[in-house]
Amino acid sequence: MGTAADALEKTGVTVRDAGDDDAVAGVRPRWVALPESAEEVAALMRASAEQDLAVVPVGGGTKLHWGLPPERCDLLIDTCCLTAPAEHAAGDMVVRVAAGTTMEELAALLARNGQELALDVPLEGATVGGTLATATAGPRRFRYGTARDLLIGITVVLADGTVARSGGKVVKNVAGYDLGKLFTGSYGTLGVIAEATFRLHPIPAARRWVTAAVAPGRLAAHSLALAASQAEPSAIELDWPAGGPATLSVLVEGAAADGRARTVLDLIGEGRIEDEPPPWWGRLPGGEGGEGDWSDGSDGSDRSDGSYESVAEALVELRVPPSRAADALAALPRPAETSVRGALASGVLLLAPPPGAALPAYVTALRAAVREHGARAVVLAAPDPAALDMWGETGALPLLRRVKERFDPGRRMSPGRFVGGI
Numbered sequence: 231m232g233t234a235a236d237a238l239e240k241t242g243v244t245v246r247d248a249g250d251d252d253a254v255a256g257v258r259p260r261w262v263a264l265p266e267s268a269e270e271v272a273a274l275m276r277a278s279a280e281q282d283l284a285v286v287p288v289g290g291g292t293k294l295h296w297g298l299p300p301e302r303c304d305l306l307i308d309t310c311c312l313t314a315p316a317e318h319a320a321g322d323m324v325v326r327v328a329a330g331t332t333m334e335e336l337a338a339l340l341a342r343n344g345q346e347l348a349l350d351v352p353l354e355g356a357t358v359g360g361t362l363a364t365a366t367a368g369p370r371r372f373r374y375g376t377a378r379d380l381l382i383g384i385t386v387v388l389a390d391g392t393v394a395r396s397g398g399k400v401v402k403n404v405a406g407y408d409l410g411k412l413f414t415g416s417y418g419t420l421g422v423i424a425e426a427t428f429r430l431h432p433i434p435a436a437r438r439w440v441t442a443a444v445a446p447g448r449l450a451a452h453s454l455a456l457a458a459s460q461a462e463p464s465a466i467e468l469d470w471p472a473g474g475p476a477t478l479s480v481l482v483e484g485a486a487a488d489g490r491a492r493t494v495l496d497l498i499g500e501g502r503i504e505d506e507p508p509p510w511w512g513r514l515p516g517g518e519g520g521e522g523d524w525s526d527g528s529d530g531s532d533r534s535d536g537s538y539e540s541v542a543e544a545l546v547e548l549r550v551p552p553s554r555a556a557d558a559l560a561a562l563p564r565p566a567e568t569s570v571r572g573a574l575a576s577g578v579l580l581l582a583p584p585p586g587a588a589l590p591a592y593v594t595a596l597r598a599a600v601r602e603h604g605a606r607a608v609v610l611a612a613p614d615p616a617a618l619d620m621w622g623e624t625g626a627l628p629l630l631r632r633v634k635e636r637f638d639p640g641r642r643m644s645p646g647r648f649v650g651g652i
Contacts (some may be wrong), residue, residue: 233281234260234281234283234304235261237277237280237281238261238263238274238277238278238305240277241263241270241273241274241276241277242270242273243263243264243265243266243270243273243274244263244264244265244311245261245262245263245264246261246262246264247260247261247262248260248261248262248306252306253294254286254288254294254299254300254303254306255294255295255296255297255298255299255300255615255647256299257299257300257302257303258303259286259303259304259305259306260303260304260305261304261305261306262305262306262308263305263306263307263308264308264310264311265307265309265311265312266311266312267312267314267424268312268385268387268393268424268425269393271307271309271312271387271422271424272387272391272392272393273391274305274307275387275388275389275390275391275421275422276390276391278304278305278389278642279389279390279391279640279642282640282642283304283305283642284300284301284302284303284304284305284642284643284644284645285303285304285305285306285307285389285422285642285643285644286300286303286305286306286307286418286643286644286647287306287307287309287359287363287418287422287423287644288306288307288308288309288360288418289309289310289329289330289356289357289358289359289360289361289363290310290332290353290355290356290357290360291355291360292353292354292355292356292360293353293356293360293364293366293611295611296364296417296545296610296611297417297610297611297615297620297647297648298615298616298620298646298647298648298651299615299616299646299647300644300645300646300647301645301646301651302645307422309329309330309357309359309422309423309424310330310357311330312328312329312330312331312359312424312425313328313330313331314328316328316331316336316339318339318340318343318345320343320345323345323429323430323431323432324382324427324428324429324430325339325340325347325427325428325430326383326425326426326427327358327425327426327427327428328358328424328425329357329358329359329362329422329423329424329425329426330357330358330359331357331358332355332356332357332358333347333349333351333356333357333358333361334354334355336358340430341433344432344433345430345431345432345433346430346431346432346433347380347428347430347431348370348373348374348380348430348431349361349366349367349368349370349374349376349377349380350367350368350369350370350371350465350512351366351368351512352366352368352512352513352514353366353514358423358426359422359423359424359426361377362377362381362384362413362414362415362423362426363413363414363415363416363417363418363423364415364417365377365378365414365415367578368512368573369464369465369467369481369511369512369573370464370465370481371465371573371576371578372457372463372464372465372466372573372575372576373462373463373464373465374431374464376414377414378410378411378414378415380428380429381397381410381414381426381427381428382397382410382427382428382429383395383396383397383410383426383427384396384397384409384410384413384423384425384426384427385423385424385425385426386409386413386420386421386422386423386424387421387422387424388420388421388637388638389421389637389638389639389640389642389643393424394409394421395409396408396409396410397409397410397427410426412633412637416648417644417647417648418643418644418647419634419638419643419644419645419647419648419652420633420634420637420638420643421637421638421643434483434484434487435484435485435487436483436484436485436487436488437481437482437483437487437505438481438482438483438487438488438490438491438503438504438505439479439480439481439491439503439504439505439506439507439508439511440479440480440482440491440494440495440498440501440502440503440504441477441478441479441480441501441502441504441508442477442478442479442495442498442499442500442501442502443475443476443477443478443500443501444476444477444478444498445476446470446476446556446559446560447556449468449476449478449555449556449559449574450552450553450554450555450556450557452478452497452498453466453478453552453555453574453575454552454553454575455497456480456494456497456498456575457552457575459493459494459497460490460493461480461482461490461491461493461494461497462482462490463480463481463482463490463494463575464481464482464483465479465480465481465573465575466478466479466480466481466573466574466575467479467480467481467511467512467571467572467573467574468570468571468572468574468579469508469510469515469570469571470559470569470570470571471515471569472566472567472568472569472582472584473566473567477508478498478501478574479507479508479511480494480498481507482494488503491503510571513571514545514571514580514582515545515569515570515571515572515580515581515582516543516545516569516582543582543583543585543612543613544582544583544589544609544611544612544613545580545581545582545609545610545611545612546580546581546582546583546593546596546607546608546609546610547578547579547580547581547607547608547609547610548572548578548579548580548581548596548600548605548606548607549577549578549579549605549606549607549608550577550579550600550603550604550605550606551577551603551604551605552574552575552576552577554603554604554605555574555577555579557603558599558600558603558604558605559579561599561600561602561603562581562596562599562600563592563595563596563599564583564584564587564592567584567587568581568582568583568584569581569582570582580610581596581607583596589609589612589613589614589617589618590617590618593607593609593618593619597622606622606623607622608620608621608622609621620649621648621649621650624649624650627649627650630648630649630650630652631650631652634648634652
């Protein structure tokens, strides 16, 4: 065993040799560590700092193919064993939960007390830490906000092994920084998320979905009218599969859900009211019903359990002012071959480009077409991410680089995974 392997072994943490299924966007690490606490993560980070090892954190592995491949990856820190019992203060509507807990496990725990974390995660098996690291949010972001909005405290382990805490009931912090906001959406480039504290909401007494086929030219008008209506929808979602009709589905929640659903139906002018969401609700675009993730395990993205269906080769996130969403969608290159799904009223839409399209050329044309409508396109995942500009123009890049330098001066945390090669 070499010096680096010896250093990792001395931490007392379970460490194994990596296999092909552990690859991060095609880059295979040398080792995989399975820490069971923040303290064990800290020990691994100290050993990695001493040996100059590049570290990539992973949760459920459902989004390891998102972002750019790391420039190097020596140690994969798998947080699957960071599953200490959650602290659910039901009276305060707050929960503190370990990063390796899956979102399904957390939902089941909270439901026992009639509460929920109002994030709709589209990928089965996603963990709390991975959801934060990729800033994943679903349809109800319109009413409740995103992971960043619902997070009130976080515990992280920095590149040098420092355990830092921010928000909630704790007082130790990294002076001058809101760790929760920085680490949400950081793709593991600043440190390892070990624990998170969220504010919760009561599970609504009732939910109704109003679903209708809508003419593309009416999408923006319907969305704006619904968003401002007294029906107070929790989500206004669009599903527009390649070659198919555009469908709008609106969620209303609460004791008066039936009456508010009828208000929504009157506003749209047609459609149906249902007690269950449409099959595509909250799923990624590009497949029938959008079930599951897009990987069969061949790239290691789902920890090789074979539970996900391959539904798209690439995924693009389009952010656009809601009032201009319809114009931006009409301007898409090859619109009839592009599948679209997402939060229309929030202006956050996911695109599955045409299968077999020359992705660099498609993305370039897409950005040029939607720029005049105030939209920005980010490629979340692609078969060959190195062949194109995943992130596009980022005005805050100098600031992001300064933050990276502050938290990871040795560029050992997921190096190159994030915007600008951070």
